[in-house]
Amino acid sequence: MVRVTITQVAAHAGVSVASASRALNGQIASAETVAKVQHAAATLGYVADATAQSLKRGRTKQLAYAVADIGNPVYVEMMSAIERVVSASGYRLVLSSTGTSSSSVDVVRDLGRGYVDGMILSPLRVTDELLTALAKTPTPVVVLGRLPDDVNLDTVRADSLTAMRLVVGHLVAEDRRDIAFVNGPVDTTPGAFRRDGFAAAVLAHPLLTTRSVDAEDFTISAGYAAARQVLEGDRRPDAIVAANDLIGIGAIRAAEDLGLRVPHEIVVTGIDNTELAGVVRPGLTSVDLGAEERGRVAAELLLARIAEPSRAAHTVTVAPSLVVRGSSVHRPNTQGHASPADRSTEATGLGEERAAG
């Protein structure tokens, strides 16, 4: 079972390799040739070598998805959406973890090696170095996340400001007046924009008291530590807004461990609306930033750019939506809208309500 080449197929069919190639690729060829070649290919078990095709054709039919932290379910969700689009278009997806050894700059540099036709990059930090590397590479790149305004690249981003407005508005409607924002590291892109979004959202509500604390990173344990610190302080807030679901879950745990009932004594919200938010008890109210849609759109943008490299750069912003669950609703039957229980999902029996962004 060694490699069978097109030369052998051609010989077996009694035609030239050129004709064999044309016959196999649906190029112009007589019906007789096609038949002979296809028969030869079938009997010999011929499959075209992908590497040789890539070299000759100048494209690999591979796309890369580069992400720092595949441990976060939200990136898995994106990856899943990307994979669907990509493989439906006949591309393969290669996974480039930027977390392990190489930084995302290295990953972009690696693009020069030409093993992929394009890349979807989800950088945790956007440095100048990364931007110059991105400007230099001839390979199409779509960035997931916010970029400086003067950068001319295809981008898909979430709307942190609206997300925060949804959360803060919801908490105010729930009669919360003292909100603690537990952010992730503020030197990351999501950290920075969620901070700004929160600050802006709060401005609309002059009576609010707020404060911020940054967790070490976007994980449950870091969220637990940061939230605990907030909750043990002298003036306890009546709401915690977490910068993502993992931190939010950490916050719920912290509250529990301090004997505080959620949502009675303190309400908690998350961001990302990961599967975890629906699985935790009480369910974590969360803003869905449209991870699935962002992944899908990013993949579509990339494919479109590959098809037409000179097209103008697009920036797509995906609208967030608020998913209300038990962690933020103290008085379930006194709200303006229907009780969450009315729309319980059949699967989990979990009450949740979605508000458009």
Place this chain on the structure above:
Amino acid sequence: MVRVTITQVAAHAGVSVASASRALNGQIASAETVAKVQHAAATLGYVADATAQSLKRGRTKQLAYAVADIGNPVYVEMMSAIERVVSASGYRLVLSSTGTSSSSVDVVRDLGRGYVDGMILSPLRVTDELLTALAKTPTPVVVLGRLPDDVNLDTVRADSLTAMRLVVGHLVAEDRRDIAFVNGPVDTTPGAFRRDGFAAAVLAHPLLTTRSVDAEDFTISAGYAAARQVLEGDRRPDAIVAANDLIGIGAIRAAEDLGLRVPHEIVVTGIDNTELAGVVRPGLTSVDLGAEERGRVAAELLLARIAEPSRAAHTVTVAPSLVVRGSSVHRPNTQGHASPADRSTEATGLGEERAAG
């Protein structure tokens, strides 16, 4: 910023392409040549084309991970472990979802195209067709999961029997006598082996009453439906053993919705010890099948086989361990061992105790 080839580097350095190639690859070359070539490469910004190298060298430095359902966190965990090993060895990882369009047979056939040097396959169903395809392919494949005994392939598997013994033993120690097993589809590999494992484990405890029901698939919603059916039956069990964590979580939800307190009226256990198990309340007692280790070992086996294709096939079985959480422990302070709370993890404040397999 067009592609700069080794020919240009050679010209710029005033040497032949052969010498340039040797200088760049650390082959035998004079110090002077190396200096000239490296300088030329640096000034021109040369990066070797991966495709051409692959074609010439006969290996792509890419490995594939093929999995049906990337939605299940346990496969993500494996993928993460695989990615670490693979990228540390200078390989790229390409993700082949067998769920979307192609079956795992197609994926194996695709190997013939030679775009990867090897593959880690995690098939949900092992058919004869798949086995013959595996036997035919010259590309190294490591299978995650159980195979028939006469198949001579590198394999990494979990120990379902021991896993089930751990669970059943634990439940018996908790004075449970009527156990319902909520399995996934029994025509899948995990489904079949967990069924057999459960049956065998139960034999050791003659006084047990047991029954089985198969969920539609290994998801929360399917688990919810199947568990609900069991719990609404005329004779209610005092324990539910779920075939994985997702089904287990579904079972907890079902119990909740029926007003049954977990673990007081019914205890529930899962399998896989995914992150979800630790995040849910009450924490889901689960058997850790060593997903991380299985992924890592599979990657190592694959690399070893690539390095030495003629080596004997290895089968590695990873030992499971029981992680006890709140969902199965009704009387936390009357157990033989320490109270779970004694070993609470700092992050979640969640009590859990691990027993070796």
Place this chain on the structure above:
DNA sequence: AGCGGAACTGTAAACGTTTCCAACGATCTC
């Protein structure tokens, strides 16, 4: 009958790299 063109085919040149092989000068050995 001659001619233009359509339809098809084969030869050979690419794609960018690695590597075999022969050739070279310099050094060493007897």
Place this chain on the structure above:
DNA sequence: GAGATCGTTGGAAACGTTTACAGTTCCGCT
């Protein structure tokens, strides 16, 4: 000083494919 040896080099052939180009055949048309 002749030959062997060593270290280094460049030409050219690969790897397996696609494709430009030129050639062939055949057909219909005038």
